[in-house]
Amino acid sequence: MTDRQSRTEEAMGEAMYQMAMSMPDDFKDVNADPFSYMAEKMERREEQLKDLTEEERILMKELCSFFDSDHMRSKRNGMEAEVFRAKAIIEKLQMNVNFPVLEYGETFLSRSIDHSLDMVTLLIQKGADVNHENEMMSECALDMLLEEEEDNDGKLSGEKKAIKKLLLTKGAKTAEERWMDKADEVRQMSQGNLRIHIFYLPNEVPNIFGMISSGFLPYPWSSLRNDEDADASYHNRDVQKLDAAQQFDGSSSIKFSKCVDIKTLPDNYQVDDDAVASTIKSGDLVSTKSYVLFHMCNGGTCYEDEEYIVDINTYTKNIASYYANYEGAICQACNKYADFCSSGNDDGGNSYKNNNNYNNYYNGGNRQLKNFDCDECDEYSCFSNNNKYNAYNDAINNLIDDISDCLRTGSYASNAEELYVGPMCSANGKGVELALFLDNECTTYTAEKAFGSLPSYYMYSSEYVFEATKDSFQKAYSETTSCEDLDVANPYNQANDDGANYDGNQEMNAYCQQLFDEGGALGLSSCSASDDQNGNYNYGNDDQNNGNNGGDDFLSWYTYDMTVDNAQDIDQVCSAVSEMGGSYSNYYNKYKSGTWNSASSSGGGSYLDMGDVEESAVVAVGFLSFFLIGAVAGGAWLYKKQKEKELDSKLERLNSGTFESIRTDKGTMESIRTEEGVMT
Structure with a gap:
């Protein structure tokens, strides 16, 4: 010694x-x-x-x-x-x-x-x-x-x-x-x-x-990130989400602003096939996720100086569902109060402004009910069409949910991979299109085929159902959406037009609320470009070519905004979009994929009447491997989706065969080290 x-x-x-x-x-x-x-x-x-x-x-x-x-x-x-x-x-x-x-x-x-x-x-x-x-x-x-x-x-x-x-x-x-x-x-x-x-x-x-009890720790625990304020920052972000949802109520409304595509770097990005690389370079194959920017409005005035961001799936599902159910709610009330309209109580469309003491404070004062309007009964042909609409109402809502969540089309790409349809930003970012994707999370856009060219029998059986769904999608991106409850107030409780008692403190309807609760919508002003949350370092190709990951040739020409798993995180996306400073990109190819949304197209033509659509060159079988969503997106996130939606055998095959989890069952050290002493 x-x-x-x-x-x-x-x-x-x-x-x-x-x-x-x-x-x-x-x-x-x-x-x-x-x-x-x-x-x-x-x-x-x-x-x-x-x-x-x-x-x-x-x-x-x-x-x-x-x-x-x-x-x-x-x-x-x-x-x-x-x-x-x-x-x-x-x-x-x-x-x-x-x-x-x-x-x-x-x-x-x-x-x-x-x-x-x-x-x-x-x-x-x-x-x-x-x-x-x-x-x-x-x-x-x-x-x-x-x-x-x-x-x-x-x-x-x-x-x-x-x-x-x-x-x-x-x-x-x-x-x-x-x-x-x-x-x-x-x-x-x-x-x-x-x-x-x-x-x-x-x-x-x-x-x-x-x-422990004294707080004395000679050698304190070291966190992985070198950001002492990371936890506090995320706490503050959660507070911002809560505040955003709480400052609006049933008197608020939502107005679509623009649509932004986040181009991603997939987990498996090695590309060795020239045909695949050519397809990617042409824009016919893009790894991307779309996000919607929208305004919150109060008293008919939209706050143009503030935009909120949420993923396109959450926005489309909830706001389109509002319009899908709007007609049903109106016609249900018209049928219930038909005698009120036939007896002339409507008084030129003014007398339906109900007693706010009863209707606006219904259910303990937490819901602002929609006022009854006999004119809307005629507008929606409720007395002649109500039964038909109710018969298809569930089918319409189901189709909206399925497309928003990424729907199997029953059709296949040239390499035998199954195609999926989901919402995507239009070519100019002014609306939404139904695009085709090569994965069941709708993150790998392909312009090889157009949705309008596919047979519809696998996705829906009624043209009326699709037209109603299409109409709801378009309204979600063109109309100002009210956050008041869809339940219609009783028109007979209108003795007093006591609007002065309304204090605007009623809850938003579930459709508006879900943008914040489910989608975690954030105000862009709360996500400054310098707000580097939780290691949010990899926006774009900055210094990526210094990597030694086996894909340097690919990274020398491929540009992207963020990695595929970061694009699942609304906090990181919000910061990335804020950093763009209004210079946004969109990747939908309307010439090859077609267009049906009048708000997003300057050209004519019905989406369902496009006829033959130009197809990109047939590429080698296996080009989907470029865009496999493995790791976190393919593991934890898809597992959650599987539990929620009980996805079909296609997802099971992907999880067990194509996707590769980065987790192991052996614990931390075994999962990050090999026998040579380096991380796997």
């Missing part, structure tokens, strides 16, 4: 003595499970690693490979390039370099002493704590250097001497000094009600993991 080791053990003994003297009487109860805190730390580490996207995992794998012991011993060329690349990855991940991602909880800094002085310098610049200990051995980078120096009879290489000097100038302490500091801290806190957790690992020295 060297003098240094002897002094270290003496200091450790002093720290243990002070802790033993400070233990409360119920120590045994508190420490019934001596490994509970270690298990907690491992669970917390695992949870943070699970939140990594597929692209982030690739970057983390690359970063960890630089600190692999065998790699550092065998490769001396290219170390400078690795330092440069490590810097880029750390910045992209916004990573806390003290996070224990390496095997056995070793720190990057302790491993970096075998890499280079430049790597040590970089890590310190990025916030590495020179006194942060490895979890298993309680060693720091300086301890490992001193041990190496002792093993080599007091000799170190010139570079190692420089590293040692740098660590000492940055405040690095020996193990002896750190143990004495621990003893002093415990001694000073001995008057408090401490809860000290001491763990004795087999054949190892004891290690202090925390003094």
Whole structure:
């Protein structure tokens, strides 16, 4: 045993003595499970690693490979390039370099002493704590250097001497000094009600993991992200969502503003086939997700200085459903109050302004009911058409839901992949189109065929149902949608036109409310371009070509806004759209895919009467692999959708065959490391 080791053990003994003297009487109860805190730390580490996207995992794998012991011993060329690349990855991940991602909880800094002085310098610049200990051995980078120096009879290489000097100038302490500091801290806190957790690992020295109740934690838990305000930022964002929903009520209305396409980088983006690359370059195959910008209006006035953003599926499903059910609600009331209209009580369309004391405060004052209007009975031909509409009402609503959620068409692309139909931004962003996609989440747009050219029998059996659905879709993007309840007030309760008692404090209808509750709609002003939430670093192709992911040739010409899994996160999308500053893109090809929305087309032609549609060149079978949505989107997100919608055998086949989960059942370390010591 060297003098240094002897002094270290003496200091450790002093720290243990002070802790033993400070233990409360119920120590045994508190420490019934001596490994509970270690298990907690491992669970917390695992949870943070699970939140990594597929692209982030690739970057983390690359970063960890630089600190692999065998790699550092065998490769001396290219170390400078690795330092440069490590810097880029750390910045992209916004990573806390003290996070224990390496095997056995070793720190990057302790491993970096075998890499280079430049790597040590970089890590310190990025916030590495020179006194942060490895979890298993309680060693720091300086301890490992001193041990190496002792093993080599007091000799170190010139570079190692420089590293040692740098660590000492940055405040690095020996193990002896750190143990004495621990003893002093415990001694000073001995008057408090401490809860000290001491763990004795087999054949190892004891290690202090925390003094929980007092809040004293000598070596605090390191989060993966290097953003101390991340949790607070997301809390504030949740508050913003709540405030946005609460500042509007049943007197509010919604007005579509514009539609934005987010072009994404899929998880599996390697493209080796020239025909596939050509199809992508031509715009006939695009990985994209559409989002709707809309205004909230009060008192007939829309606030043009504020736009809210929500995904196109949520917007289309809810607002189109409002119009699908609007006629039914009107005709139901007309049928119920037919005598009121036939007896001439309507009084020129004015007397239906009901007593607000009764109707506007119906149901405990929380619902603003729609006023009854006999003129609408005639407008919708309710007395002659009511039965027919009610007969098809469920079918119309089901078709709206199915298309909004991505509907199987029963038709196939040239490579035998099944086609799906869903809403997508129009070519000019002024409306919505029904586009065809190659995946059952409607994120891989194809212009090979047009929806209007497909047989309809697999999707719907009634032309009336489709026309009513189409009409609802178009109104959702052209009309101002009221947020008042669709339930119609009783016209006989109109003795007093007591509108002065209405205080505008009624709840929004479910269709408007769901944009905030289900879709998490956010105001763009709450998502500033500089609002970097939770590692939201990868907007577009910034520095992507520095990657070493096997797809560099592809990334040299493919442009995108964000990764496919980030495009599922409304918070990150909101920030990305805000950063665009109004310069938005749209990828729908109306010349090949057709158009039916008058609000989105300057040309004529019925969507259902297009005849032959130009098809793009037939590409090699397997081009869908470019746009497979694996990782988080194909795993956790699709699993949730599967539970909610009970998707068919197609999804089951994709989940079991095509999709590849990034999770394993072996726990964190096994899921991120291979036998060579790098991340998988």
